[in-house]
Structure formats: C-alpha cells, structure tokens
Amino acid sequence: MKYIIKTSLLICCLLLVFNQAFAQKVGHVNSADILASMTQSKAAEKQLETYTKQLENKYKGMVQKLEKEYTDIQQKIQKGLLTPKQITEKETYFLNKQKDVQKFEMEAQQKVAKKRDELLAPILKKAQSTIQSVAKSKGYTHILDSSLGYILYAQDSNDITPAVKSKLGL
Secondary structure (H helix, E strand, O other): OHHHHHHHHHHHHHHHHHHHHHOOOEEEEOHHHHHHHOHHHHHHHHHHHHHHHHHHHHHHHHHHHHHHHHHHHHHHHHHOOOOHHHHHHHHHHHHHHHHHHHHHHHHHHHHHHHHHHHHHHHHHHHHHHHHHHHHHHOOOOEEEEHHHOOOOOOOHHHEOHHHHHHHHOO
C-alpha cells in the first residue's frame, strides 16, 4: 500500500514538473499600432513622401517634355516639313525616349522601396527589440502579431502592446 502511495505521489510530482517545464506563455502585440504611434515612423513617412514627390515631379517633367516634342513633330509632319527618312528617325527617337521614361518609372519605384527600407529599418529594429525585451521581462515564450489578422482569439491580459508603447515612451 505504501508502495502504491509513494509511486502515485512520485508520478504526480513528475507530472507537475513536466507540466511546468513545458508550459508556454503566449502573448500578442499589435505592431502596426505601435509603429503608427512612433514619432520616428511619422517622420520617416514624411521623408518618404517628399522623396516620392520629387521623383514623381521628375517623371511628370520627362513625360511633359516628351509630349511637347511629339506634338511639335506631329505638326511638322502635318505641314510636310519632314522627309520620310526624318520621320523614321523621329519615330526611333520617340520609341527610345519612351523606353527611357518607362525605365525611369521602374527605377523610381525601386528607389522608393529602397528608401522605405532604409528609413524604416532602424524603427522596426527598435520596435522589435522593445517587444522582445517586454516579452522576456513578462515571461512570454511566444509573441504573435495581431495586426496580421491571424489571431482568432486572445485574452486582453496577454496583449503586451500597452507595455511596449510604454517602454517606447508613447
């Protein structure tokens, strides 16, 4: 009888130890809300907007210049001022210019994406390190991002967004 009680007690203790050892504390955070609240993020967005407008203005200038040249050439063609050879040369010229404008547009999109990455990288790194710090201090083993929409249910007590905002001074 004593053997059964001791064995049962030992099994219960082992189950408690294993349960504690494998217990995981999962929390969640709304990273989009945190990033939107950060002043550095707002400043980065303004810089990106300014940079984008500069590239857009350059693009519009290129298009307007090309349209004006095209209109001028069309008028010369209608008046019969150009030879067939000149017309062919102008067609080639405009095709090349159109390719240049398209190339600039693609490069501008790449430049904007690169600039966005440059500006947001330190902000994202700061937010990530703060999230990790808060999670470690509160004993969480996993943190999910509720801004991505994958969390179907979460208790408010497991939301560390306010703690992260507080640590960031927001």
